[in-house]
Amino acid sequence: MNALALDASVVSYPEFLSRFKSSLSSLFQKENIDELSLSRGLPPNVWKEILNLKPLSVSIPKEFGGRGAKVKECLGVLSAAAYESLPLSLTFGINIALFLEPLAKYGNEIIKGDIFKHFLDFGAMGGLMITEPDFGSDALNMKTQNELKDNTYHIKGTKHWQGLTGLANYWLVTSRNINADGNLARDVDFFVADTHKPEQNIEVLEYYDNPGLYMIPYGLNKVDIKVPEYNKLIPETTGLKMMLDILHRSRFQFPGMGMGFLKRMMDEAMKHCKERIVGTCNLFSLDQVQYQIAKLQSFFALSSAMCAKSTSVSGIDKDVSASGVHANSMKAFVTDMMQEAAQMLVQLSGAKGYRTSHIGGRGIMDSRPFQIFEGSNEMLYTQISEGILKDMKKKKTDNLGAYLSINEITKEAAKLYAKELDVTINGPLSQRKMIDLGKIISRVVTVNDLIELNEAGFNQELTDNSIEIVRQEIVTLFASFQHHKAISALDDISDKSDWMTFF
Numbered sequence: 001m002n003a004l005a006l007d008a009s010v011v012s013y014p015e016f017l018s019r020f021k022s023s024l025s026s027l028f029q030k031e032n033i034d035e036l037s038l039s040r041g042l043p044p045n046v047w048k049e050i051l052n053l054k055p056l057s058v059s060i061p062k063e064f065g066g067r068g069a070k071v072k073e074c075l076g077v078l079s080a081a082a083y084e085s086l087p088l089s090l091t092f093g094i095n096i097a098l099f100l101e102p103l104a105k106y107g108n109e110i111i112k113g114d115i116f117k118h119f120l121d122f123g124a125m126g127g128l129m130i131t132e133p134d135f136g137s138d139a140l141n142m143k144t145q146n147e148l149k150d151n152t153y154h155i156k157g158t159k160h161w162q163g164l165t166g167l168a169n170y171w172l173v174t175s176r177n178i179n180a181d182g183n184l185a186r187d188v189d190f191f192v193a194d195t196h197k198p199e200q201n202i203e204v205l206e207y208y209d210n211p212g213l214y215m216i217p218y219g220l221n222k223v224d225i226k227v228p229e230y231n232k233l234i235p236e237t238t239g240l241k242m243m244l245d246i247l248h249r250s251r252f253q254f255p256g257m258g259m260g261f262l263k264r265m266m267d268e269a270m271k272h273c274k275e276r277i278v279g280t281c282n283l284f285s286l287d288q289v290q291y292q293i294a295k296l297q298s299f300f301a302l303s304s305a306m307c308a309k310s311t312s313v314s315g316i317d318k319d320v321s322a323s324g325v326h327a328n329s330m331k332a333f334v335t336d337m338m339q340e341a342a343q344m345l346v347q348l349s350g351a352k353g354y355r356t357s358h359i360g361g362r363g364i365m366d367s368r369p370f371q372i373f374e375g376s377n378e379m380l381y382t383q384i385s386e387g388i389l390k391d392m393k394k395k396k397t398d399n400l401g402a403y404l405s406i407n408e409i410t411k412e413a414a415k416l417y418a419k420e421l422d423v424t425i426n427g428p429l430s431q432r433k434m435i436d437l438g439k440i441i442s443r444v445v446t447v448n449d450l451i452e453l454n455e456a457g458f459n460q461e462l463t464d465n466s467i468e469i470v471r472q473e474i475v476t477l478f479a480s481f482q483h484h485k486a487i488s489a490l491d492d493i494s495d496k497s498d499w500m501t502f503f
Contacts, residue, residue, distance in 0.1 A: 008057045008067065009057060009065055017073075017077070017080060020080055021080045021083075023053055024050070024053070028085065031043075031046055033085055034357045036085075037085065037087065037366075038356055038357065039214060040214055041167070041214075042215055055081070055092055056100060056119050058073040058074050058077050059095070059100040059101055060104070061104050061116075064113060064116040064120075065117070065120050066116065069100075069101060069315070074097075074253060075256035075307050075311065077092060078096070078256030078259075078260065079257070079260035080260060082256075082258070082261040083260035083263060083264045084260075086261050086363065086367060087213045089256075090216060090370075091164065091215065091216055094126075094127050094128070094164055094216075095119075095127070095164075096253065097246075097249060098126075098172065100116075100119065100126065101316050102190070102233065103116075103126075103192065103233075104316055105316040106234055107234075108230040108234060110230045115170060115192070115194075118169065118170075126168050126171065126172070127162050127164040127172070128246075129162050129202075129223070130142070130243075131159060132158060137379055139243070142176060143158075144156065144157025144158070144173070144174065144175040145176055145177070145178040145184060146177055146189055147178050148177075152226050152227065152228060152229065153191060153227050153228075153231070155193075155225050155226075156223060158220070158221065158222060158223065159220075159221045161208070161218050161373070163218060165208075165219035166204040167217050170192060170194055170195065171192070171202060173191050173193050173223060173225070174190055175189055175191065177189060187239040188240055189233075189239050190232070190233035190239065191227050192227065192231045201225070203224070204221055205221065205222050211365055212362075212367075236319075244321040244324070247375075248324060248328075249316070249327075251328060251330055251331035251375070252310040252313070252323075254330055254331045254335065254370070255306035256310075258306075261363065262299045262300050262334075264359065264363075265359075265360065266293075266299070266300050268349075269292070269293060269344065269348050269349075270293060270296075272348060289348065292348060294465055295469055297466075298466035298470070299340075300462075301465075302333070305446060305452070306333075306446060309330075309453075310330065313326070324383060324384075325384050325387045325441070325445070328380040329442035330445075330446070331375065332371075332377040332442055335367070335370040335371045338370055339371055341367075342360055342367050345360035346358075381434070381438025381439055382434045382435055385429070385434040385435075385437040385438040388403070388407075388441055398425055398426060399422065399423070399424055399425075400421050400425055401420075401421030401422045404444055410445055412451045413447040414448075416447065416467060416471075420474050421444070433481055433484055436477050436484075440478065440481070443473060443477075444474070447466070450463055450467070
């Protein structure tokens with residue numbers, strides 16, 4: 001481990017990743033990952049051993065002693081960690097996508113060197129504060145405010161559900177500037193808070209009892225800090241565009257976390273089904289089990305395609321602020337696959353799987369919030385549909401298949417699903433239909449990425465199976481889309497609703 005700590009920035013990436021995987025596996029066997037996953041947080045000695053492996057060096061530029069902030073390397077570390085522990089991978093994901101990469105791209109040169117040194121040499125961690133108790137995903141209405149006086153920003157507000165609450169040493173804190181009239185600006189500002197300094201420390205008011213991801217503390221934070229003017233991130237144009245660039249890049253990295261987790265679910269399911277004998281044969285030989293395993297394998301292939309595509313489009317040298325359809329497709333689809341994979345593993349494992357000490361049972365709770373945080377999937381699917389329908393209107397076409405066949409991120413997959421996508425969309429759609437449509441589009445986008453990966457040499461049989469499994473899902477989603485009825489909830493169901501009165 002010490003050797004790895006010393007040469008993390010110069011050793012070849014295959015060797016770095018191999019050492020990281022083997023060291024992490026050995027550590028969790030020694031420390032018992034099942035027990036660790038059921039305790040709040042991780043013991044300091046375990047954190048120290050993990051951070052000694054320099055996993056976050058992959059997201060630090062070379063000029064500051066890191067490995068260069070290459071997407072491929074970041075995704076590899078996220079995937080390797082997720083195979084062993086999804087909460088650990090999310091911890092890395094928070095540090096990489098929501099602190100280190102934004103700092104590398106938008107931070108003032110005055111502060112970068114010292115902060116990166118703390119991450120590399122002293123095991124520091126960082127996170128992002130956007131969400132507020134009264135606004136949730138409505139980030140543009142945040143009430144946390146900042147005011148500049150004598151080259152110092154005073155930032156006040158309340159934030160919650162930040163991963164690594166009370167644990168991170170550094171925070172990116174979002175707020176809106178308050179003018180002389182007491183009104184908040186429309187734009188959003190980002191500031192680095194260094195908790196080592198008393199005037200920048202953020203008070204934790206409450207720790208939340210999150211039912212999964214035990215390793216990661218979440219809670220309610222009171223922000224009342226003063227930071228130097230140079231702690232403000234420097235947007236290329238506006239703060240809103242910078243926020244979109246940061247959030248979309250983070251969503252492009254969800255497949256890294258999803259990849260390792262999905263491979264673990266697949267490996268565990270295949271091992272169990274081949275070893276479990278029912279009557280005269282093993283589970284693996286049963287038709288329904290074959291389909292479920294094939295589906296898990298398709299999840300592995302589709303997440304592989306997402307990782308490959310993310311590697312080429314989401315580096316910090318790229319502006320992904322306008323890549324909402326692609327980024328949202330990756331985040332929403334891969335997290336849906338993660339939850340379904342955990343559910344399938346538990347079902348295949350029977351009673352054995354229904355335990356928090358089982359990787360599947362624990363995986364249900366650990367993967368569930370991925371469908372909620374950083375934009376709930378219903379919201380993201382709606383945004384995907386809005387973006388596509390807006391562009392269809394601009395290009396004066398109402399046929400979904402015709403449009404997707406000319407869109408750069410869907411055109412190859414649209415050829416495969418030409419029959420299924422031959423649908424005319426007229427007039428405004430209900431939110432329920434928008435969500436179904438967003439799901440369909442996200443699947444087409446991902447198969448398009450899979451075709452690209454297949455052309456580079458990826459497994460043909462896995463590709464073919466995945467294409468057909470997605471086809472089934474598209475057909476099912478269109479059936480739902482076309483048969484929505486105007487069903488609304490009743491204001492009061494108390495009248496004539498007690499079955500006992502009829503007997």
